Amino acid sequence: MTIATDKLKSNRAFLCLECGKCTAVCPISRYNELFSPRRMLAEGLFYDAENLISDKLLWSCLTCQLCSQRCPVDVRFSEYMRDVRADAYLQGKRGNPSHGGALHYIMEMVSESKLKQNRTGWINGDLKVKKKGDVLYFVGCLPYYQDFFAKDFDFSPVSIAADTVKILNYLGIEPVILDNERCCGHDLYWLGQLQKFDELGEENMKQFEKSEVKTIVTACPECALVLKRLYPERLGSGKYEVKHITELVAENIDKFNFKELGEKATYQDPCRLGRYLNVYDQPRDSIKSIPGVEFTELAHCRRGAICCGTTNWMNCDITSKQIQKSRLQEAVQSGAGTLITACPKCQIHFRCAEMGDENEKTGIEITDFVNFIAKAIDN
Amino acid sequence: MAKSAEKTKKSKSKKVFTPNIVAFACNWCSYAGADAAGVNRLQHSPNFRIIRTMCSGRVTPAFVLKAFNAGADGVLVSGCHFGDCHYIFGNHKAVEQFDKTKALVKTLGLDERRVRLEWVSAAEGPRWAELINEFVEQITALGPSPLNHKKK
């Protein structure tokens, strides 16, 4: 069993020098010595790839792109994982999904075009939305996270959606929200389920085209990556521009009239927003422009930021927990009282790490970028 | 509305819709209750597949969603009555899990009547038979699930 040559060329695995820098920086390798990106490359390149394909650790890579930052020859390790996983998937191999795979079933189910979802219940009377317009707000999985996580983690994922609309309204934008938006397919893409990803993408693109929007805004880094880059790569580009909410807020920062907050805050760079989409300054500038907010950086930040510990709802284990705990410790050491992230999943993972042992709780406030901004414009 | 559209389609093709139902039953009460229905030769609808779990508390949203994803038209979760659970609080856990399941099923756009949580003891064979008949009738009235690809 070998990995197809054209795949090894396109993800640049062929160029690997076996220097091992990737393993040296990988957050998974730091806590799990059995996990090594360098070894996974060697296995796919020089040995029988069967070992690699059957390896449960194949599903542990966070596709966080930290290793690619250090790689001297720009091996696209995340893409390599996607390609190997696609082969493994076809052979019926699977990782260990978190939450019994519930979220993956949802992703698959919503690709069915006959399904008419009820996903707009969070739109309350104060929020102004339209049926037709230039700007579309792509909500993502938040309504499902609300059903699944709100009670256990004592936070409201749909408040991220509501506050995004609130910010858009503040800027004079009444966004269009699709009644039957599909999952963007991000997780399925990195898990190698490319056919399902395409199905979801085509459904979504059809709806974008029909609504004739010019700009799509999203408050999720994964949706942003998919809409900005992955759909155009696989399915062709649409006639719209895609913006993550942090970019939109930064562009319009002069229009905000913030009240004083009086908080010390730090920021977790989501992998997709940072290393994938190069959005580093926009969230920072916006947070810093709120009066009374003192901004501190985490020890690992920007290009060197460390992932929140799990991606794609896959192989969450003790290693994930260790990464999360060390990340929260960094936040405490930065002196901040609030940890801001721009990704709903980061927040879920950090909140999960805070549960359990009372003595290990850091007690740091965890919030989303949009919730933080909305709090500052509250009157 | 969707229901009546499904009905007209059915009468045209003259095919009778027989639902596929997945029933989760806990080992200590409901499964034994279903067994009792069989031992007592109680006639009831055969349109369900029973899956035995050690406790109803084990049935997380993932179980139910997996069944719907595989094309089930309805899913029943059953366990011991409160106070009877052999793991003491398992069925209270089941209620918590089921609340989540129901919310997800609703958001997905499936009729919430397609899922049900019921308590059946080992002695309640007749109740099991009744429950199954009633549920099958209800799901038949609702028609095939939009995710049931064989019935399209």
Ligand code: SF4
């Ligand atoms: S992408 Fe991230 S998790 Fe995966 S091997 Fe590279 S550094 Fe490790």
Ligand code: SF4
């Ligand atoms: S850092 Fe790059 S060249 Fe070095 S072992 Fe890893 S993938 Fe190969």
Ligand code: FES
């Ligand atoms: S053992 Fe029957 S519900 Fe727990």
